[in-house]
Amino acid sequence: MISEDSIAVVFPGQGSQRPGMGKDFSDSIPLSKQTFEEASDALGWDVASLCFSEDERLNLTEFTQPCILATEIAMFRGLQALYPFSPSLYGGHSLGEFSALVAAGVFPFSETLRIVHERGRLMQNAVPVGVGGMAAVILNDLDASQIRSLLSDLPVDVANENSLSQVVISGEAEALPIAEKRLSEQFTDPSFRVVPLRVSAPFHSRFMKTIGQPFEQVLRTSAPSWQPGKAAAVTSNYTGTYHLPEVDAILNTLVLQLSSAVRWIDNMKALSARAKTIYEVGPGRPLRDFFKTIDVTCSSITALSAAQRLFRNA
DSSP states (O other), X not given: OOOTTOEEEEEOOTTOOOTTTTXXXXXXXXXXXXXXXXXXXXXXXOHHHHHHTTOGGGGSHHHHHHXXXXXXXXXXXXXXXXXXXXXXXXXXXXXXXXXXXHHXXXXXXXXXXXXXXXXXXXXXXXXXXXXXXXXXXXXXXXXXXXHHHHTTTSSXXXXXXXXXXXXXXXXXXXXXXXXXXXXXXXXXXXXXXXXXXXXXXXXXXXXXXXXXXXXXXXXXXXXXXXXXXXXXXXXXXXXXXXXXXSXXXXXXXXXXXXXXOBOHHHHHHHHHTTOSEEEEESSSOHHHHHHHTTTOOOEEEOSHHHHHHHTTTO
């Protein structure tokens, strides 16, 4: 039985990275510094240096993903070292789902760094740069199924069901302007807009299916080290609800997550139905605003100073 006082923690994904992320935790908390060192040992390159400096590789997917994972786990561990911070529920957006699985004790940290490094490499190489793209569709009370219907004949998919006012579409770059025109003709509200995203590939679309099999092999190699029984506390982007505590079920949903929509609205509803308090932990805070659209408060911790304010009386 989940206590009514239970805490959920959620982790943002790619796009939340920024130079200097996690440095304040590393400088102040030995366990956070050790976490960055553990990441460097696992990957064979200096993760902290990349995260803390103005290194252009921070925006290359194969580096972005392990760097965000390392930062989020360094922050999470640091919070647990300083405060009585004991979440019982976990969620993460896209890449953030892997941070959630590590934080919940399902996946070992070092193994997961290697998983997401390879995940990023596969995603980067799935489609030549410039061929694919993504865009955020913004309008109050958006209906993802209506968008799917309107774009059904185009090589464009719904990639993220982020909130009640934002859906992300993903697909062939040449088709995105056609999609925007079609949607603008349907949605005449003046608040409607389409914002192109700075990404290097059409993530969470049909164009990622080609990497499903190689990514499955990456996961299978790591699977003996998992603790699947703990996965029932973690939401799945693919199903929209909590993971089944079974290796094959976890593996399959993570493979399908690559080429399917992130059902974040459903994840938020599943978490908020069982948690009294929700914290976002990561270098950026996109998830806080998503929770606002379903009238749920989510407190964001993007820096150590934010944690100090939130937990001053803890």
